[in-house]
Structures are given as C-alpha cells and as structure tokens.
Amino acid sequence: MEPIFHDLLAAGGGHAVAFYACSAVTIAAAILMVMKKNPVASVMWLVLSFIGLAGIYVTLQSYFIAVIQVLVYAGAIMVLFLFVIMLLNLRREDIAKMELPKVPFAGVIAAILFFVSVFLVIKASTPAFEKPVDALLGEPALAGDSVRAIGIPLFSQWLLPFEITSVLLLAAIVGAVALTKKKL
Amino acid sequence: MDFWIDDIGWPFIKIFIIANVALMMVALLVWAERRVAALIQDRLGPNRVGPLGLLQPVADVIKLFLKEDLTPGHVNRPFFIIAPALTMMPAIISLAVIPFGASLIIADLDIGILFIFAISSLAVYGITIGGWASNSKYSLLGGIRSTAQMISYEICLGLSVIGVFMLSKSLRLQDVVLMQGDGIWLFGEHYTGIMGKILDWNIFKQPIGFILFMIAGFAETNRTPFDLAEAEQELAAGFHTEFSSMKFALYFLGEYAAMISIGAITVTLYLGGWTFFGLENLGGSFSWLTQILIFAVKLLALQFFFIWVRWTIPRFRYDQLMRLGWQVLLPIGLANILLTGVLKLIFKV
Numbered sequence: 149m150e151p152i153f154h155d156l157l158a159a160g161g162g163h164a165v166a167f168y169a170c171s172a173v174t175i176a177a178a179i180l181m182v183m184k185k186n187p188v189a190s191v192m193w194l195v196l197s198f199i200g201l202a203g204i205y206v207t208l209q210s211y212f213i214a215v216i217q218v219l220v221y222a223g224a225i226m227v228l229f230l231f232v233i234m235l236l237n238l239r240r241e242d243i244a245k246m247e248l249p250k251v252p253f254a255g256v257i258a259a260i261l262f263f264v265s266v267f268l269v270i271k272a273s274t275p276a277f278e279k280p281v282d283a284l285l286g287e288p289a290l291a292g293d294s295v296r297a298i299g300i301p302l303f304s305q306w307l308l309p310f311e312i313t314s315v316l317l318l319a320a321i322v323g324a325v326a327l328t329k330k331k332l
Numbered sequence: 333m334d335f336w337i338d339d340i341g342w343p344f345i346k347i348f349i350i351a352n353v354a355l356m357m358v359a360l361l362v363w364a365e366r367r368v369a370a371l372i373q374d375r376l377g378p379n380r381v382g383p384l385g386l387l388q389p390v391a392d393v394i395k396l397f398l399k400e401d402l403t404p405g406h407v408n409r410p411f412f413i414i415a416p417a418l419t420m421m422p423a424i425i426s427l428a429v430i431p432f433g434a435s436l437i438i439a440d441l442d443i444g445i446l447f448i449f450a451i452s453s454l455a456v457y458g459i460t461i462g463g464w465a466s467n468s469k470y471s472l473l474g475g476i477r478s479t480a481q482m483i484s485y486e487i488c489l490g491l492s493v494i495g496v497f498m499l500s501k502s503l504r505l506q507d508v509v510l511m512q513g514d515g516i517w518l519f520g521e522h523y524t525g526i527m528g529k530i531l532d533w534n535i536f537k538q539p540i541g542f543i544l545f546m547i548a549g550f551a552e553t554n555r556t557p558f559d560l561a562e563a564e565q566e567l568a569a570g571f572h573t574e575f576s577s578m579k580f581a582l583y584f585l586g587e588y589a590a591m592i593s594i595g596a597i598t599v600t601l602y603l604g605g606w607t608f609f610g611l612e613n614l615g616g617s618f619s620w621l622t623q624i625l626i627f628a629v630k631l632l633a634l635q636f637f638f639i640w641v642r643w644t645i646p647r648f649r650y651d652q653l654m655r656l657g658w659q660v661l662l663p664i665g666l667a668n669i670l671l672t673g674v675l676k677l678i679f680k681v
Binding site: 211216223227235 | 441447456480
C-alpha cells in the first residue's frame with residue numbers, strides 16, 4: 149500500500165474513503181458528460197458531477213460551499229439548461245449530424261493544456277500530503293460555523309467587490325429582460 | 333471500534349427509523365386524504381379494509397405492486413426508470429436535518445435549512461426528466477409547466493424563511509426550535525408568561541413569512557391550487573401519464589412524502605418544533621417520546637390543513653400562477669425581509 153494512502157486511512161479513515169469516492173464520481177460523471185451525444189443525458193451527468201464535487205467539499209468540512217454548489221449549480225442553473233435543451237427539441241438525427249470539427253491542431257493544443265494543468269495540480273498538491281491529515285481535511289475552526297466564517301468577511305472586508313458583483317448581476321438581469329421583451 | 337458504533341451504527345439506525353416512519357406516514361396520509369375528501373364531499377370514503385379503512389393503503393400498494401409494469405416502446409428507458417425515484421428521494425433526504433426531539437436528529441448541521449433547500453431543489457429533475465423521457469406531448473408539457481412552477485416558487489420559499497433566520501441568528505434548525513417558546517423579548521425585557529411564550533412562536537413573529545412559506549410550499553409539492561402539472565382537462569395526467577405500476581406509485585407517494593417534508597419544515601420553523609410550553613420535558617428519561625408525539629400532532633394537524641385546502645380551493649390558471657409567484661409573492665417576500673429588519677431594530681427582539 150502507498151504510504152500516503154496508508155496515512156490517510158490511518159488518521160482520517162472514513163473521510164479519506166469518502167473523499168476518494170466523491171472524486172471518482174465527479175471525474176467519471178464529468179467524462180460521461182462530455183462523451184454522451186444526447187444533450188439531456190449530458191446535463192444529468194453534469195448534475196451528478198456537481199453533486200460529487202459537493203461531496204468533496206463536505207469531506208473538506210466546508211458544508212456551506214457544498215450546499216451552495218448543489219443549490220446554485222445543480223438545483224438552479226442546470227435546471228435552466230435542461231429547460232432550454234428540452235425546448236430546443238433536438239432530434240436524434242440532428243444530434244448524429246453534429247460532429248467535432250476535425251482540426252488536428254486544436255487537439256494538440258488541448259492535449260498540451262491538459263497535461264500542463266495535470267502537472268501543475270500534482271506539483272501544487274504534493275506538499276499538502278506531507279502535512280498532517282487533519283490539516284489536509286479542512287480547518288476545524290471553519291467547520292464550527294461555516295456560514296459566519298464566509299458571511300462576515302464577505303460583508304466587511306470584501307464588501308466593495310461583493311457589491312460590484314451584484315451590480316454586474318443586475319446589469320445582466322436588465323439585459324436579459326431587454327433582450328426578451330421587445331415592447332417594454 | 334467506537335468509530336463503527338458512533339459514526340456508522342447509530343446514524344444508520346436513526347436513518348432507518350426516520351425513513352420508515354416517514355414512509356408509514358405517507359401511507360397514512362393517502363388514507364387520510366381519501367377520508368377527509370369524503371368528509372368534505374359528504375361521502376363515506378374507503379372504510380372497509382381494516383378498522384376505519386386504515387388498511388386501505390396496504391391494499392392499494394399490493395394492487396400497485398401486482399399491476400403490470402408497462403414501459404411504452406417510445407420512451408427513453410434509462411431516464412424513464414430513474415425519474416420516479418428522483419422525485420421520492422429528495423423528500424426523504426431532507427428529513428435528515430429536521431429535529432424531531434432534543435437529541436433526535438440525524439445530522440445536526442449548522443447550515444440545516446440550506447441543506448433542505450439544496451436537496452429539494454433537486455426534486456424538480458424527477459418531474460422534468462419523467463415528462464421528457466415519456467416522449468409524449470402531455471407529459472412534456474406537464475413536466476415543463478411543473479419545472480417552471482417549481483423554480484419560480486422555490487425563490488419565494490427561500491425568501492420567506494429569511495426573516496426567521498434574522499430572528500434566530502442561526503441556520504441550525506435545532507437553534508430555531510429552541511429560540512421559540514421560551515418567552516418573547518421586547519424592548520430588552522424577557523416576557524416568560526404564557527402569552528409571551530405563545531407569541532414567541534415564529535408564526536406570530538413572522539406572520540407574513542409564514543403565509544408566504546405555506547403558499548410556496550403548496551406550489552412546491554404540486555398540490556391544489558397549484559397542481560397544474562397534472563391538470564386533467566388539459567394534460568391527461570401531465571408528467572406521469574405514461575407511468576404505471578410502482579413507477580406511478582413512486583410519483584404518487586412522492587407527493588405525499590414532499591408534503592411531510594414541507595410540513596416538518598413548517599413545524600420546525602414556525603410552530604415551535606418539538607416543544608410545547610414545557611410539556612416536552614414530561615416523562616423524565618422518556619421525554620423523547622413526548623417530544624416525538626408533540627411533533628407528530630403538530631405535523632398531522634398541518635397535513636389536515638393541506639388536505640382541507642386541496643378539496644376546497646379550485647385550481648389556478650397557469651398565467652395566474654406565474655403572475656402570483658413573480659409579481660405578488662416575490663415583492664412581498666423581499667418587503668418582509670426589510671420589514672423584519674426594521675421591526676427588529678424598533679422592538680429590540
């Protein structure tokens with residue numbers, strides 16, 4: 149057995165197992181999402197991937213982020229995606245006609261970017277495995293009241309960026325209404 | 333080995349008990365719905381199977397099990413099969429964070445209510461996917477209607493409870509329960525008389541929020557007056573037109589499971605949860621039993637209200653439903669948050 153994995157199991161037991169299980173679900177669902185030809189199936193796999201990601205957040209003890217991940221992405225945004233796809237009413241033959249553009253150059257670039265990002269992730273995460281497992285599996289101080297831990301900095305230290313984001317969202321809403329309603 | 337007992341054993345037993353009690357309550361509700369409907373329409377209702385007809389749900393379930401499980405040839409099979417389960421699941425899962433007693437809670441999360449909203453936001457997939465996978469016009473229209481309705485009213489549901497959490501200063505449901513019924517704080521004084529205790533329930537401190545939550549709750553569970561997803565005269569049976577046998581039963585029972593989960597949330601947030609002005613401590617070391625009973629009585633009273641409304645009020649038209657959701661309930665919900673903040677400053681609650 150790998151020493152790292154052994155340490156994780158020894159110290160964090162269930163957490164480590166849950167972490168790797170959620171990671172496997174997330175990655176497998178993400179791959180299936182890309183591979184499925186039926187767009188509705190893709191949406192459902194992406195939802196499962198988001199739920200797996202939320203599971204990873206739970207094992208890292210950031211419940212708030214996990215719940216928001218499910219609530220906003222899986223529960224709201226993906227429902228709208230599904231809605232639009234259903235209303236587009238793509239037929240099977242239309243889907244079959246769609247093929248990836250055969251540009252070898254694009255494939256090469258995508259492969260290079262993929263390996264660079266994997267390399268960077270591995271490089272960045274190596275020191276973390278030398279830390280004690282408790283530190284790896286989330287800060288206990290944050291776990292007590294994760295809402296307060298996020299809310300107070302958000303509304304004091306980061307108030308200006310937060311408000312600017314909300315104005316941006318407002319602009320997007322107004323834009324969407326202006327686009328769909330011809331006569332206001 | 334403490335790990336296996338404390339982290340695996342006890343939670344598993346609690347989950348087993350709560351999930352099964354919830355399913356029993358679903359069966360009871362199906363019976364109650366038919367009996368109350370009969371009462372309201374001056375009929376007898378099912379009264380032959382067992383005492384008072386109480387075993388009627390058992391007979392119904394056996395019938396549904398034995399029926400042919402027909403999967404039409406034109407459906408999208410994998411989605412057609414998982415869709416009914418996707419409807420039932422969220423309602424049962426959201427019971428995980430509901431406190432049924434002082435220590436009777438599966439997961440005492442500090443984000444309790446957000447967990448419920450996150451899980452119940454997934455309920456919409458069961459109906460959407462079911463309607464789409466059926467490959468029939470009635471089903472698709474029913475599914476799409478229901479999706480639009482549920483996402484519209486989910487926003488209202490979320491806004492209506494914010495007032496409660498402004499008062500409790502915590503998202504943990506156990507804190508919300510304990511905050512109610514111990515006497516109201518007004519202008520820095522603690523009134524612990526019986527009136528003070530009654531007025532401490534959130535239904536009196538958040539009346540607007542309570543009404544909004546109930547309306548949105550009816551819409552979220554697809555109950556009359558918001559059951560447009562299955563409006564017979566327009567859409568046959570809506571999203572579940574093509575489903576038969578246990579797949580239909582899962583949709584049918586899923587509605588009742590959702591009623592129980594919305595009811596349990598309402599009891600916890602607005603009606604004092606498992607407390608009843610000191611009565612919850614009755615019975616010494618068996619007080620947990622009293623607490624469950626208190627919770628069950630409140631929950632059943634609320635379910636009676638749900639059924640009562642269904643057999644009294646006619647269905648909305650679809651444009652009325654959307655107008656009510658977006659142009660009436662949403663602004664009121666936002667105003668309620670502002671009002672709560674202002675009143676909180678004035679009364680120093």
